Amino acid sequence: MVLPLVNPMIPGTSLTLYSVDAKSGLLVPAESVLGGPVVGTVGPDGMSATFSGVAHFSMVVGLLADVEPPS
Numbered sequence: 001m002v003l004p005l006v007n008p009m010i011p012g013t014s015l016t017l018y019s020v021d022a023k024s025g026l027l028v029p030a031e032s033v034l035g036g037p038v039v040g041t042v043g044p045d046g047m048s049a050t051f052s053g054v055a056h057f058s059m060v061v062g063l064l065a066d067v068e069p070p071s
Helices: none
Strands: 002-004 014-016 018-020 027-029 039-042 048-050
Touching: none
Parallel strands: none
Antiparallel strands: 002 048, 014 039, 018 027, 039 048
16 A cells, blocks of 8 residues: 655655554554565655555554644
8 A cells, every 4th residue: 555645754754654553543463464564665756655465444644753733
């Protein structure tokens, strides 16, 4: 699955895919068909990330570490 990125990132950067747990409403790492979290890689253009082994689809969210949400 290829997802666009809002802001350019360094190509080759690893990203963990998260989904929203329907029961708790909390973010949880998406589970891979192989077990463990789904980890993707930022593409050569820095504007998209490719994830493989996605076990199921739900609401998809993107996270940026150490950034405060807008108020």
